[in-house]
Amino acid sequence: MIGKSYFSGIFGSSPIRPLQEHVTKVVECAAQLIPLFEAVAHEDFGAVRDIYREIARLEDEADAMKLSLRMDLPRTLFLPVDRRDLLELLRLQDKIANKAKDIAGLVLGREMILPAPIIETFTRYVERSVDAARQAKKTVDELDELVETGFRGSEVEVVEALLEELDRIEKDTDNLQIELRARLLKLEDELPPVQVIFLYRVIELVGGLADLAQRVGSRLQMTLAK
Numbered sequence: 001m002i003g004k005s006y007f008s009g010i011f012g013s014s015p016i017r018p019l020q021e022h023v024t025k026v027v028e029c030a031a032q033l034i035p036l037f038e039a040v041a042h043e044d045f046g047a048v049r050d051i052y053r054e055i056a057r058l059e060d061e062a063d064a065m066k067l068s069l070r071m072d073l074p075r076t077l078f079l080p081v082d083r084r085d086l087l088e089l090l091r092l093q094d095k096i097a098n099k100a101k102d103i104a105g106l107v108l109g110r111e112m113i114l115p116a117p118i119i120e121t122f123t124r125y126v127e128r129s130v131d132a133a134r135q136a137k138k139t140v141d142e143l144d145e146l147v148e149t150g151f152r153g154s155e156v157e158v159v160e161a162l163l164e165e166l167d168r169i170e171k172d173t174d175n176l177q178i179e180l181r182a183r184l185l186k187l188e189d190e191l192p193p194v195q196v197i198f199l200y201r202v203i204e205l206v207g208g209l210a211d212l213a214q215r216v217g218s219r220l221q222m223t224l225a226k
Contacts, residue, residue: 142162174210
């Protein structure tokens with residue numbers, strides 16, 4: 001009788017679950033930006049420092065998971081999804097955690113203060129960008145179901161609906177970014193020029209978080225098309 005270990009040796013363990021575990025860690029990391037900017041709004045730099053350390057810890061864990069998956073992947077002889085697609089998904093997911101750490105590091109390093117007139121809009125902007133990362137996670141979480149159904153049937157429709165919602169969320173972040181820039185423009189004469197420069201930079205980085213989430217979705221959509 002041929003044992004299960006024989007088939008495991010031929011087909012290898014599926015990389016789908018580790019990929020999903022990685023995106024879970026990545027989103028946990030990105031979600032810390034919400035309390036981080038709440039602390040910024042209250043000018044609580046002690047809390048900002050603590051949250052930065054948590055983001056850095058989560059980003060380190062995501063890095064370790066990424067390296068482990070990359071090391072295991074070449075030993076898998078047969079994969080349900082193209083190796084290049086998996087590696088690109090992994091790379092994009094990891095960039096979300098890296099971006100979150102970059103944002104938090106800049107905010108902490110500058111001891112950034114948000115002008116009162118933009119706090120409410122900025123908070124919604126950060127929350128919506130994190131929503132994009134969470135939505136990207138939902139699409140990746142469906143990957144094992146897609147594999148089981150051979151990328152056919154109703155499961156494809158489920159994923160396509162998730163991807164459409166991801167696009168809507170990313171468009172929301174674009175609109176909020178436009179609104180924020182317009183509000184900041186009106187405040188430029190009242191603020192130190194260096195503060196203005198770094199505020200624009202942080203706005204750009206937070207928008208980049210949502211862009212990366214959409215790119216995760218786009219990569220999965222390409223996989224569906226194959």
